[in-house]
Amino acid sequence: MRDKEALKQEILDAYEFRHATKQFDPNKKVADDDFQFIMETGRMSPSSFGFEPWRFLVIQDPGLRDKIKNTAWGAYGKLPEASHFVVILARTKLDTQYDSAYLLDHFKNVKNMPEDHISKYLEKIEQFQKVDFDLLNGERPLLDWAGKQTYLALGNMMTAAAQIGVDSCPIEGFDIDKMNALLEEEGLLDDGHFSISVMCAFGYRVNDPAPKTRRSFEDIVKFV
Numbered sequence: 001m002r003d004k005e006a007l008k009q010e011i012l013d014a015y016e017f018r019h020a021t022k023q024f025d026p027n028k029k030v031a032d033d034d035f036q037f038i039m040e041t042g043r044m045s046p047s048s049f050g051f052e053p054w055r056f057l058v059i060q061d062p063g064l065r066d067k068i069k070n071t072a073w074g075a076y077g078k079l080p081e082a083s084h085f086v087v088i089l090a091r092t093k094l095d096t097q098y099d100s101a102y103l104l105d106h107f108k109n110v111k112n113m114p115e116d117h118i119s120k121y122l123e124k125i126e127q128f129q130k131v132d133f134d135l136l137n138g139e140r141p142l143l144d145w146a147g148k149q150t151y152l153a154l155g156n157m158m159t160a161a162a163q164i165g166v167d168s169c170p171i172e173g174f175d176i177d178k179m180n181a182l183l184e185e186e187g188l189l190d191d192g193h194f195s196i197s198v199m200c201a202f203g204y205r206v207n208d209p210a211p212k213t214r215r216s217f218e219d220i221v222k223f224v
Helices: 005-016 031-041 061-071 100-112 115-132 138-162 178-184
Strands: 054-058 084-091 169-170 196-201
Touching: 005 138, 031 054, 031 138, 031 178, 054 138, 061 178, 084 138, 100 115, 138 169, 138 196, 178 196
Parallel strands: none
Antiparallel strands: 054 084, 084 196, 169 196
């Protein structure tokens, strides 16, 4: 068994290493097996109620990369230099509302829940969406809630990348409507079942970052 203290330090070292890389080396590519590993950590990430309300688009087509570069201002300096570029989609209300066909199929055929368990679970989700978090008033609340789940996967992918020496940069610099229009035009939103949430570039840095700064542990963590 690995020494726990050494493992803890290795993980903290990865957090120290990780930064929002602004310039990637276009001549260095992430190995296929390394990128597969990074994406697997996203796939295996937790989500509220186990919805898995995401899809990860790995943008490989040069033409589409160019369109994204010219549509999303935050991607302009990352494409085409980044080795890999991922657009993370969130499922919309069509799939995440308690009575959707997606959830029924997901719990029955992916989670393999018994029929009586599914009905009770969906009742609990209905209560959560209608009362606890008030998510059914309009289209945006459920989409924003699903977007929160995608950030769990995003964080895991960036941390996993850092642990194997791969750089990353999360990207929110885009007009949501314009990016959705582009992705819809490319047939990537499944007729309104998905919307863009966030993007992330992966590759290898050109320059070392400035020393990392954070507020003190005592300021951030409160034991009450």
